[in-house]
Amino acid sequence: MPSLPPPHHHTLNAAVGWLELGLPADAQAELSRLPPELLTLPEALHAQFAIHARNTAWDAAFLVGETHVRLHPEDAGAWIHRAYAARRKPGGSVAEAFAALQPALEKFPDESVIPYNLACYCAQAGQTSEAWSWLERASRVGEPEVIRRMALADDDLQALWPRIPELE
Numbered sequence: 001m002p003s004l005p006p007p008h009h010h011t012l013n014a015a016v017g018w019l020e021l022g023l024p025a026d027a028q029a030e031l032s033r034l035p036p037e038l039l040t041l042p043e044a045l046h047a048q049f050a051i052h053a054r055n056t057a058w059d060a061a062f063l064v065g066e067t068h069v070r071l072h073p074e075d076a077g078a079w080i081h082r083a084y085a086a087r088r089k090p091g092g093s094v095a096e097a098f099a100a101l102q103p104a105l106e107k108f109p110d111e112s113v114i115p116y117n118l119a120c121y122c123a124q125a126g127q128t129s130e131a132w133s134w135l136e137r138a139s140r141v142g143e144p145e146v147i148r149r150m151a152l153a154d155d156d157l158q159a160l161w162p163r164i165p166e167l168e
Contacts, residue, residue, distance in 0.1 A: 008038055015047050024054040042072045049081045058089035076111045079104035083117060094121040112142025120156035128159050135160060139167050 004012050011033050018027035028051050031044070038044055045068040052061035065082025072078055083101035086092050098121040104114050119134035135157070139147040144167065151157045151164050
C-alpha cells in the first residue's frame, strides 16, 4: 500500500492523535489539511472512517468504506469497516453487513476478524448454528484464546456464550 509522503504523514498522525484524545472535530480539521489527492490513500481513508465512527455518522462512514473497498480492495480493513457501517447506518441491517463482508472471506482467508464479524451478524440475526460455524472458523484462523476472550466480551455473541469454553 502506498503511504503518505513526508510531511503529510505527520498531519495524519496528528489527526489520529486528536481522535485518540476523543476530539473528532480536531481530527477532522487536521485531516482537512491534506491535499485532496492524498485523502484516497488507505491510511487517510482509515482515519476518515474512524472520525465518522466516533461521531456515529454511520452513513458517512459507510460511504468512506464503499470508497475504500472500491479503490483499495486489497485492504481487509476496508471491507470490515464497510460492513460495520452497513449494519449501523440509517436503514442498515445485519443482513446488509453480512452481505458486504462475506465476499472478503475468499480474498483474506487468514484474517480472523472476517469470520468473527460474520459470526456476530449471524448471531444477531438469530442464526446461532451458522454463527457458531463462523466463530469456529475465526478460532481456526486466529488465536483461539484471543477469539474466546473477545467472544465472551461481545454482546453480539451472547447467544453463544454457554458454548464458548468448547471453542478450539
